[in-house]
Amino acid sequence: MNLFTDIKTTVLTAIEAMVRSGDLPEGLETRAVTVEPPRDPLHGDMATNAAMVLAKPAKMKPRDIAEKLAALLAEDDRITSAEVAGPGFLNLRLAPSLWQAVPKSILEMGHDFGKSDMGQGVRVNVEFVSANPTGPMHVGHTRGAVVGDALSSLLSYAGYDVTREYYINDGGAQVDVLARSVYLRYLEAHGQEVEFPDGTYPGEYLKDVGAALKAKVGDAYLDKGEQFWLTDIREFATAEMMKLIREDLRVLGVEMDVYSSEKALYGTGQIENAIQRLDDMGLIYDGILEPPKGKKPEDWEPREQTLFRSTDHGDDVDRPIKKSDGSWTYFTPDIAYHYDKVTRGCDQLIDIFGADHGGYVKRMKAAVSALTDGEVPLDVKLIQLVKLYKNGEPFKMSKRAGTFVTLRDVVEQVGADVTRFIMLTRKNDATLDFDFDKALEQSSENPVFYVQYAHARVCSVLRNASEQGAKITDADLAAQDLSGLTSDAEITLVKKLAEWPRLVEIAARTHEPHRIATYLQELASEFHSFYYKGNKETDLRFLQDDLAATQSKIPLARAVAIVISAGLAILGVTPVEEMR
RNA sequence: GCACCCAUAGCUCAGCUGGAUAGAGCGCUGCCCUCCGAAGGCAGAGGUCUGAGGUUCGAAUCCUCAUGGGUGCGCCA
Numbered sequence: 096m097n098l099f100t101d102i103k104t105t106v107l108t109a110i111e112a113m114v115r116s117g118d119l120p121e122g123l124e125t126r127a128v129t130v131e132p133p134r135d136p137l138h139g140d141m142a143t144n145a146a147m148v149l150a151k152p153a154k155m156k157p158r159d160i161a162e163k164l165a166a167l168l169a170e171d172d173r174i175t176s177a178e179v180a181g182p183g184f185l186n187l188r189l190a191p192s193l194w195q196a197v198p199k200s201i202l203e204m205g206h207d208f209g210k211s212d213m214g215q216g217v218r219v220n221v222e223f224v225s226a227n228p229t230g231p232m233h234v235g236h237t238r239g240a241v242v243g244d245a246l247s248s249l250l251s252y253a254g255y256d257v258t259r260e261y262y263i264n265d266g267g268a269q270v271d272v273l274a275r276s277v278y279l280r281y282l283e284a285h286g287q288e289v290e291f292p293d294g295t296y297p298g299e300y301l302k303d304v305g306a307a308l309k310a311k312v313g314d315a316y317l318d319k320g321e322q323f324w325l326t327d328i329r330e331f332a333t334a335e336m337m338k339l340i341r342e343d344l345r346v347l348g349v350e351m352d353v354y355s356s357e358k359a360l361y362g363t364g365q366i367e368n369a370i371q372r373l374d375d376m377g378l379i380y381d382g383i384l385e386p387p388k389g390k391k392p393e394d395w396e397p398r399e400q401t402l403f404r405s406t407d408h409g410d411d412v413d414r415p416i417k418k419s420d421g422s423w424t425y426f427t428p429d430i431a432y433h434y435d436k437v438t439r440g441c442d443q444l445i446d447i448f449g450a451d452h453g454g455y456v457k458r459m460k461a462a463v464s465a466l467t468d469g470e471v472p473l474d475v476k477l478i479q480l481v482k483l484y485k486n487g488e489p490f491k492m493s494k495r496a497g498t499f500v501t502l503r504d505v506v507e508q509v510g511a512d513v514t515r516f517i518m519l520t521r522k523n524d525a526t527l528d529f530d531f532d533k534a535l536e537q538s539s540e541n542p543v544f545y546v547q548y549a550h551a552r553v554c555s556v557l558r559n560a561s562e563q564g565a566k567i568t569d570a571d572l573a574a575q576d577l578s579g580l581t582s583d584a585e586i587t588l589v590k591k592l593a594e595w596p597r598l599v600e601i602a603a604r605t606h607e608p609h610r611i612a613t614y615l616q617e618l619a620s621e622f623h624s625f626y627y628k629g630n631k632e633t634d635l636r637f638l639q640d641d642l643a644a645t646q647s648k649i650p651l652a653r654a655v656a657i658v659i660s661a662g663l664a665i666l667g668v669t670p671v672e673e674m675r
Numbered sequence: 676g677c678a679c680c681c682a683u684a685g686c687u688c689a690g691c692u693g694g695a696u697a698g699a700g701c702g703c704u705g706c707c708c709u710c711c712g713a714a715g716g717c718a719g720a721g722g723u724c725u726g727a728g729g730u731u732c733g734a735a736u737c738c739u740c741a742u743g744g745g746u747g748c749g750c751c752a
Contacts, residue, residue, distance in 0.1 A: 127692085127693095129694090131694085132691090133694090133695075134694080134696085134697085134698095135695070135696075138695075142694080142695085144693095144694065147694080147732065150732075151731095157732070181733095182694085182695080182733065183732075184694075264752060267751080267752055268752080269752060357752095383749095384749050387677070388676035389676035389677080396749095398749070400749070400750080402749095410678095411677070411678055411679095411748085412678095412748085412749090414749085415749055415750075417750080418749095418750035419749095419750050420750070422750085424749090424750070424751095424752095425751070425752050426752095429752095450679095450680075450745085450746060450747090451746065451747070452747085452752090453678085453747055454678075454746075454748055455747085455752095456679075457678075457679080477679085477680070477746090479680085479746090480745090480746095522689090524680060524681070525681075525688080526681090528687070537714050538714060538715095539700065539701090539714080539715075540700070541714095542700085545700095545714090545715095548712085548714060548715080551712080551714095552711085552712065552715095555711075555712060556711055556712095560711085594691095597691085598691085601692085604692075605691090605692085609689095610689095610691085613689060613699095616689090616699080616700090617699085620699080623716065624715095624716065624717090626711075626712095626715080627707085627715065627717080628716085629710080629711065630708075630710060630716080631707090631710090633710075636710080636711055637711055638711040639711090645711095648711095652711095674712080674714065
């Protein structure tokens with residue numbers, strides 16, 4: 096249920112009527128017509144730009160169009176006034192019954208209130224995390240995981256058919272490094288002194304893997320050369336790492352639908368097929384790349400390579416798909432992987448990458464564009480850095496020493512809910528400050544608690560109302576007559592609730608889940624503000640001396656809680672019923 | 676050198692497919708608990724939306740250029 100689209104439909108219908116009566120010419124483009132809440136509530140309940148948008152193509156003055164449109168709209172029972180303002184805005188005021196119907200719908204529909212059918216069941220594949228299986232997830236991965244998961248929830252809430260997918264980068268040299276590192280830990284488990292040279296992973300987390308390997312194979316790999324054990328350990332170690340990563344994701348509350356393996360693409364012909372497809376389009380050739388200017392690579396030598404003509408699809412330079420030893424570059428199986436996602440059946444692709452992969456975006460888009468003839472859009476969201484603070488001091492991490500802050504560290508300290516919410520308070524392309532102290536603080540400085548507090552307050556009100564004898568199930572509350580909901584303060588709060596379905600659509604369209612978090616903070620703020628008005632104006636309190644009066648007041652409170660809870664559900668955060 | 680991202684109040688940031696007088700938190704100055712949870716609320720001060728052009732009835736938002744910051748740039752993934 097979306098009041099804004101309802102009214103927009105009404106406006107569009109009125110425009111059609113004007114076309115029929117000859118007040119407007121035929122064939123006008125109405126796509127740019129919007130119905131929005133006005134920035135200043137004094138202007139009315141909703142504003143439409145219709146007259147201004149149509150003025151030019153209709154070759155009429157905006158105010159003339161607005162006057163006629165206003166007259167038509169004023170005939171609608173639901174619209175109590177339609178006034179022309181400024182350059183041609185049309186400000187609408189709605190009948191109170193429309194606003195009173197909002198909490199009722201919320202109580203009847205529950206979390207479904209904000210759902211949208213804008214997605215039309217379009218199949219969207221969201222690839223996120225895709226951390227290399229070489230160690231536990233760290234904070235950077237965490238943000239990507241949370242954003243990807245929340246975006247997925249948001250899109251399915253908006254009517255898309257969403258697949259959450261993890262691409263396991265288990266085909267490259269980094270898993271050899273992993274295997275060698277595990278081998279060292281294996282030797283260590285056998286009581287040997289080991290050192291970790293550059294190019295190995297020194298992290299303590301591999302100790303268990305080394306021990307597990309010992310438990311599995313005993314001393315079979317001792318005093319053996321790499322060719323003897325590398326393949327086996329690689330397999331064993333990546334499997335162990337994926338166990339670790341899956342557990343990390345579980346702790347964070349992320350559940351993937353599909354895990355895809357890079358390595359599994361080898362030997363299936365899928366890579367060759369994808370490249371053949373590009374070749375058939377004349378997009379594969381052997382050539383020599385120009386060196387980048389100004390950067391002066393020390394050991395630059397002109398070299399002939401097999402290249403993908405990505406410049407035909409918007410990239411800056413063509414990209415190599417083969418190394419000089421004839422093996423594929425990282426890019427190549429990824430091309431095949433993206434093609435696989437498309438052929439499996441999806442209409443849109445979304446990739447969530449770390450910001451350090453920014454240079455990779457154009458070539459990936461080029462590949463998808465070429466392979467799908469531009470039919471399947473690929474949106475890449477780059478996740479910026481998370482800067483950790485403790486006591487206002489930046490947190491030092493060293494990947495070299497293996498001392499990085501892991502997902503587990505963060506979640507164990509502040510909990511999954513707080514972690515998730517804070518990770519979603521900024522848009523993905525802005526860096527995020529994560530302060531451990533503020534994350535744990537219970538004050539308005541901490542947005543999570545501010546929102547949770549609003550929800551808990553409603554629960555508290557309902558508990559008290561129940562003790563007073565009120566019926567508090569959603570069905571009971573939905574059955575209430577809400578025509579007494581007329582004060583400015585109450586209607587203001589209702590209007591914020593009415594924005595929820597609209598906000599969901601905006602957030603889904605822009606692929607920006609942080610908007611949900613922002614909205615929840617605004618809603619919580621409106622609620623707290625309303626709540627305190629009850630100190631002075633006792634009519635506004637939810638709990639009244641008279642039971643019947645209480646019963647008629649609490650549906651609004653419950654409606655707020657439902658929307659908060661629906662929003663938190665998209666973010667993957669559990670609403671709390673009381674603060675402790 | 677090129678590409679991508681970013682630039683909004685003292686600080687951290689919102690800002691709707693372009694909309695009316697640009698918002699919030701922190702900090703600062705004052706208020707508000709005999710009253711549903713003060714873990715909160717209200718009010719005030721604080722802005723050339725980095726700069727210069729352009730498009731538009733209308734620009735923080737779109738385009739161009741400049742400045743400042745981040746990221747990346749052929750056998751790493």
